[in-house]
Amino acid sequence: MKKLPWKSENNVLNLLSKWITIMPTIKTIDNIKIDIYSREHPPPHFHAKFSEYEELIVIETLETYAGKMPKVQRKKVNDWAADNKQFLMEIFNKLNPRP
Incomplete structure (x- = not known):
């Protein structure tokens, strides 16, 4: 049986992301x-959210793009993100996806 091209995970994500905002944790x-x-x-x-805090963090540099969170939580995020x-x-x- 031939697999339909739109049934792959990547194609479904690409199609959905054109019409709705997907926000997976x-x-x-x-x-x-x-x-x-x-x-x-x-x-x-990526967005790091804790209680009423939210911080946007640049993936490549792990620098803050916007927002703020407590130092203890920011360190936990930084430690995980550095390895991932x-x-x-x-x-x-x-x-x-970018054209």
Whole structure:
């Protein structure tokens, strides 16, 4: 049986991201949510959310793009993200394909 081209995971994500914003939580670290949204602007970044705090962090440099969170939580995010930059970029690129 031939597989239909639109049935692959990447194609479904690409089709969905054109009409809706996808916001998967890709990791939770001690109540800190790491999210990457579709339909996002450069530079490639992720959202770290904790309680009422939210910080946007550039994947390549791990510098703050916007927002702020407590130092203890920021360090936990930084430690995890430093070991997972490639994974973060893959997810960002899947959800935000560039022509």
